[in-house]
Amino acid sequence: MTVEKDMPVKCFVAAMVFCLATSPALAQAPSGVDGAAQAPRCYDIARVVDPTVPAALVAEDIATLRAVAESGSRPAAYLLGTLYRLGPSHPAKRLPQDPEQADRWLRQAAVAGDLNAMAGLAENALAQGRAREGLVLALARAHYAMNHPDPQHRKVLAYGADLVRRGFEALGEPRTEALEAEVLADVQAFVSEWGDGIVAGILASRETKRVSGCPGDIDDARWPLEIRGVSSVLLRSDRAPDAAPHFAMFHLVVRPDGRVARALAVDFSPGPEVIRPLKRSAEGMIFNKLEGAPPRRALLPLTMQ
Missing domain, CATH: 3.30.2420.10 (TonB)
Incomplete structure (x- = not known):
């Protein structure tokens, strides 16, 4: 792929997506979804993120949230990782800021197809000075959002493009053709390793439409929300x-x-x-x-x- 030095971020993303979409790694059909294991208990996501609820009344929900995440729940892993990423800056202030724990849980959700978790993982990497990793994650997220369009993803296209821009900026290097080729190779490696699970997770999430990992979630088939x-x-x-x-x-x-x-x-x-x-x-x-x-x-x- 030939890349001009002043190519806008959106154009580079589009070109990168074309290269990835024609690569063998994405030509394979999804091998299936390792869906979230049956949650052992249920946590109340509203109570967890509500800043008006005292911490003492949320302790059990946080413990359950962790157990549900450990059981393999993607929504629980995203929420837990987000609380660790934001720490006291989150309005609810439920957990201390812990970049390592944020990486662990956001990565679990991201490779299972949660693109919001993938964005959070990129943000966490950029905040910790891991510019190349953050950029690769931002581009991978853009790739999946464009190849598997969803109304929710379209609402945040501008944010996704800006995340890529900030990733390039954080590298602190001139945007040469050689650099962008190296970055593209890193994105292809990420897609090759995790692509099947990510795609399967994206497709499965459109069927379940759950907002948490709890079995008591609202039945969208009976009570649709549009x-x-x-x-x-x-x-x-x-x-x-x-x-x-x-x-x-x-x-x-x-x-x-x-x-x-x-x-x-x-x-x-x-x-x-x-x-x-x-x-x-x-x-x-x-x-x-x-x-x-x-x-x-x-x-x-x-x-x-």
Whole structure:
């Protein structure tokens, strides 16, 4: 692949995806999904990320979250890794910041097909000064998001492109053709090693549509949740017009009338300043009405750009 030195990040990502899509590693059919093992107990994700719930009342949920993650649950591993990555900067402040533990759990979720976990893994690597690793993960995430499009992924395309840009910037080297060829080779190696499991996990997640690893999760087949629109929300921000895109993931609780009862921040990148304006947008979402439905839950990614 010939790469111009001033090639925009989005163009480089698109070219990289074309190269990977035609490589033998991705031509193989997924070998199946090693789905999450049956969770031993259930944790309440809303209680875990709710900053108004005292820590003493969440201790059992955190212990259960860890046990569920250890059982192989991808959603639990993503949440646990995120809490370790963000540490006290998370509104709920449930766990100390621990980059090694964040790596462990986010990697478990990422190689099982969670692209939000893959982004968090890239952010963690960049924050720890591992620029090459962070860039490779950012490009791998872009590759899977473009080859396996999903409405949730489309909502954060600008953030994904900016994550790649920051990865290149963190390298601190001129973007030469030779450097980009080396990076592409690293991405191909990652895809060759983990690609089958990632693709299988992405496809499986579209069937289950769970928001946690708990067997008591809402039955989406019986109580479907579909976005119908969004209330008019004026976002006020002190960010400069050309500031980098920010991302936040919210856990929503939706009433039978389709209105959002609660929006709790689960994840964000690169900083917490995005939570307040995007929370207002999340709270303004309108979903389908279902009379007699229990509170329905969803994970909603949003970006501000």
